[in-house]
Amino acid sequence: DIVMTQTPLSLSVTPGQPASISCKSSQSLLHSDGKTYLYWYLQKPGQSPQLLIYEVSNQFSGVPDRFSGSGSGTDFTLKISRVEAEDVGVYYCMQSIQLPPTFGGGTKVEIK
């Protein structure tokens, strides 16, 4: 199985400041079809996960512009340009280039 490693485990951010989460995969997520199968999800407290970013850098419908994704191959980053109070929760990266789809361990984001 592909192992997804997220850092840091937790992040405490002042509102209005940027935040960045790293995700590394044990194998390249670039498929022969040219797509890279890396996703980002946010699980807010007490809620189910929600999709933020698909295929590395595409914002899902309704996701604020302050969220952006980047990376290639095995190294990926989720950035929040200016953290807001509603962004608290656990962020997960996920790969789906190969069965089984696997998730990173999660990064907990808190507000200072």
Added chain:
Amino acid sequence: QVQLVESGGGVVQPGRSLRLSCAASGFTFSSYAMHWVRQAPGKGLEWVAVISYDGSNKYYADSVKGRFTFSRDNSKNTLYLQMNSLRAEDTAVYYCARDSNFRITIFGVVIIGSFDYWGQGTLVTVSS
């Protein structure tokens, strides 16, 4: 709007069975592959299984293979997860989720898309 509502969770003894359901609405259910993903208390997300849009293809995590069976009834817009021989380590919140772009290539490679909509989850507790 897309809605996924899970049900059927509860407390069950080890070795017993339970069936979860997921009722879908707000989209053309029969056009989408669907997943079950679970989350043990205080832990991260673990993929459980996927079923193709017509139910003809199913894939399972090794941890549940041979014990869980995923099915769907497109006439009722409903998914089912039959869980047999339950173990303590199956204790988790079980979410159903829609796959945005599932396909199987001509070479038989399964491509999973994003999980673009999730239900609220149903808690399964396996305990004596």
